[in-house]
Amino acid sequence: MGDCGAPGDVNSNVLVARSTGDAQLDKAVWQWLSWDKNQKTKEQIESLLQNGQHEELRDRLCCRLTFGTAGLRSAMGAGFCYINDLTVIQSTQGIYKYLERNFSDFKQRGFVVGYDTRGQVTSNCSSKKLAKLTAAVLLAKDVLVYFFSTYVPTPFVPYAVQQLGAVAGVMITASHNRKEDNGYKVYWENGAQITSPHDKEIIKCIEECVEPWNGSWNENLVDTSPLRQDPLKKICDSYMEDLTKICYHRELNVQSSLKFVHTSFHGVGHDYVQLAFKAFGFQPPIPVPEQKDPDPDFSTVKCPNPEEGESVLELSLRLAEKENAKVVVATDPDADRLAVAEQQDNGCWKVFTGNELAALFGWWMFSRWKNCSQDADVSNVYMLATTVSSKILRAIALQEGFHFEETLPGFKWIGSRVKNLLDNGKEVLFAFEESIGFMCGTSVLDKDGVSAAVVIAEMATYLQGQSLSLAQKLVDIYETYGYHISKTSYFLCYDPPTIKRIFERLRNFDGPQSYPSCCGIYNILHVRDITTGYDSSQLNKKSVLPVSKSSQMITFTFQNGCVATLRTSGTEPKIKYYAEMCALPGRSDRSVLEEELQKLIEALIENFLEPDKNALTWRSA
Template identity: 75%
Template sequence: MGECGAAGDVNSNVLLAPSTGDAQLDKAVWQWLSWDKNQSTRAQVQELLRAGRAPELRARLCRALSFGTAGLRAAMGAGFSRINDLTVIQATQGLYSYLERTFPDLRQRGFVVGYDTRAQAASSCSSQRLAKLTAAVLLSQGVPVHFFSTYVPTPFVPYAVQQLQAVAGVMITASHNRKEDNGYKVYWENGAQVTSPHDKEILRCMEQCLEPWAGSWDESLVESSPLRQDPLQAICDSYMQDLTKLCYHRELNQQSPLRFVHSSFHGVGHRYVQEAFRAFGFPPPIAVPEQRDPDPDFPTVSCPNPEEGEAVLELALRLAEQEGARVVLATDPDADRLAVAEQQQGGSWKVFSGNELAALLGWWLLSCWRSRAPPGAQPCQLCMLGTAVSSKVLRAMAQQEGFHFEETLPGFKWVGSRAKALLEAGREVLFAFEESIGFMCGTSVLDKDGVSAAVVVAELASFLHAQGLSLAQKLTEVYERYGYHLSRTSYFLCHDPGTVQGIFERLRNFGAPRTYPGRCGAFGVRHLRDLTRGYDSSQPGGKAVLPASRSSQMLTFTFQNGAEASLRTSGTEPKIKFYAELCAQPGHRSRQELEAELEQLIQALIEDFLQPAKNGLTWRSP
């Protein structure tokens, strides 16, 4: 068992580093040079010392990583505030200490480790190396590790945790973040991303176990330890078999003339999306050759995030035009998100928002359930989930169709945990989503999954094509039946935490202390929910139904006209995100009228609440 080293312990054999004149910084430098065995990151700190760059050293060494979206995410490079060999070892030692305390059967059940294809030559960091060090910490303490022998989609780790009945798992990935970043994503025994209080306890244990233990640096254990197993083939086979539970029209798929193009955005998705299509009876989709193979530099896109829309889908759209393919599917680098575009009759392309895809997928999965349900079966035991900043179209659908709809806090860690609780209560969860193109079809994986979503969308498109309908036409039918739910999502960049704090505190003290805005431009506010403080003016006693999360900012305004708008900070990037949706009753107003009103609300939201010019915010270019 590893021994927790105090934060002040240092190796007396380390050569004395020149003083910076700051005792706290000198101690941090000494600790880094004592503990870090990666020559590249050691050299980065030594060079900053030689150059006298104390402010940068302080930023790197005197700040620590904290748990954000179910784990750690930051730039790769030297320092306690970055992702590197040492911080991953520290995180895993803390995680091991908490797991040992929590699970008496830890050494019987084991642990899962997966990774994507990110790398940074400047720090000798790669997801594979960081995954090996994660495994080494656990193997050195006698814990069996299911270590994938090659890169996998992020959904494979939570799937494997459940299938193998492991106590937890880690995926090394920064998903769709910029190429300089990496991350450490933790999954609990329930197959969902880790939530409070476990994340806080892991971080507390990590702070008590900063000095690397003997064996923690020994990545060769991944090859030599008898406790290491490779779950790749068994998990891939099982995943594809479970995926067929979502396949309702295999014969139609085999005959469909519809063609698909797929981009894996230089990530891990190509092989697995191809196999998923075969599992559904489709020929494999046409791959975008320039983006098919993993490349951590993401050379063909300005941003490796398919959520950014048509600009980053350019290569896929042009290939689809050449090949006569009407539907483009794009998975992000770790294949847990899915973007979809469809060519319209005039030749233009419609890139669907996450909210629009949720309307289509929710309708589709409910229709498929009905096609197989026994006579007289009622949908009252069925559930669908959406996050608090996502479209309420499923809520409107639930009111008409009789199934249960629930909101969760933003982030799939909340969605997955709630889905698990509903399953344990005897409910069936058909579908869950978040507006940022994250979809959970079924419950084989309790996380967003771009691989399964891609092939389910393909089957939906093929089914509609056989009926003479496009995805866009079906979406209009869905909105005409359940009411138009027109939404807009964007964000502002802000790198100053003080400015961000000031924006939200102004809205909490709007003209008077502890007073929220009563209007936004021409629009009156009916209800206000502040999930940072746990307040909701629509609830008895003002107590919010959803749990408060003081580590992030989130305000939601419900307006007199039925619109809803949320402002929140990102857990992984320097962004203030805004979400606005106008929910209409079926048939009451035209789409054009609703769109004009939504645009008016958004402009008021930006100018009155965010004040970008005054606060120096940079708007994401459309």
């Protein structure tokens, strides 16, 4: 946490009387009680100290949150390893210091701050309050701050950073995580989430200035400082106008009889999805009343993650049946992801996977581009996906002549690469990650559930005019470009040494520095290890993708056409697996492909994870 000198105004005699006998812990306790001005989180630490709960204190105070997926994400509560008022102030001070070093015009260009609707009574912690403190740190240092006057979708922050020419931005959100969590998502001046080395340098800056500065706690500056501007109307209007650039059939939308149900999962999405449908000429989608308004307790769902499928979409599906709406669109609580369900002729609902939706989006965005750009050079066109996502875009690209690229997992890599392509005169139509994150067009260099929702509505409307459903079109895409059957799931593991042991065993499988050559009866052609930078498919055995030592990820390419990846989550205690059977066009025996994929997954678990099964809890994804 860095050496910050003597404690402030805490009574030293009281602290000595409560000494834990551990000098490092005592110092951390002194620092917390000196610096924290949130009465509820301060009392949590005082209570632990009074009750002699030294191990709990050590867990909370003797380690610091580190930057993960483009920022911070953790439970809300007291302690340097949690999200709270103090750790957000410290993080913002570090960001201020880093940006001041990198931009001579930082104060004039400004900084964007947005937030969702999360909150926790027990720690007096809410996204809005954390956003105000973020702004206060910067306003106290005479930085222009664009602070949204109400909650917004996460995509509005990176969009605003670019539109307003700001040097960076922060969104306070934990996206679709459980209600106890919150996060601090950081965007660079290019409108993409920060990547290395910015994250590491920001951490260093945080550690250099952990004691709150004068003014850092003054959240009233948001209401009184002339340097605070509200960008809400300008950004919302501009976003909706830019959205129409990817609207291709407004005349069909205006006349459409197709009805849609939308659920915002108790988050921020309702108002903005309504506006997006209006921008495309649609009648507004029917909202799920129980989930329309923000609710930090997410009271109608066990998990506020639409990626979980039909079990969490129950209210929206029942409403759709009642209203005779054939398509349900679901945005997660911060509206950057999208789930889609469609009622089939037999009355059952098909909930599309992220990879299936990507096949539809990829076909749609390319076919619309082709119709509108008949004289354009297809070799200048790009689509992107993360390396753990379906390879269906690669198959489409091979037939249609455009470029397909892979990035490391996470939209921070996609956003940065897309910006680089755009700066070099390339045209990017679509990008995605399998966890229902989609980027249609390039107005926002991040995943965006609002734009994806209205694009899928226009696609469904167009297909209805062709007497096709989304599901039928998906089959047509697979028959044209080759079936891509994928399955993703995960194991919970709360023991970091076990996770490390699993991956180290794979790196020394048949001996030191020897990866497996087979998985049961399935021969392995290539192994790529992003953690170490190894790739057996390359002549020099070095991965083309950047090395990511902070996470574990190994990909196996099998002789039968399957690609499988094992990786750790950047935000949760999970070992995830991603497996896909990629068939050539013309092979339509889907059931055989699915059976073969399932057998390979079973072999993967048995041979690569079985020795540590007692430490793993399987969850269906």
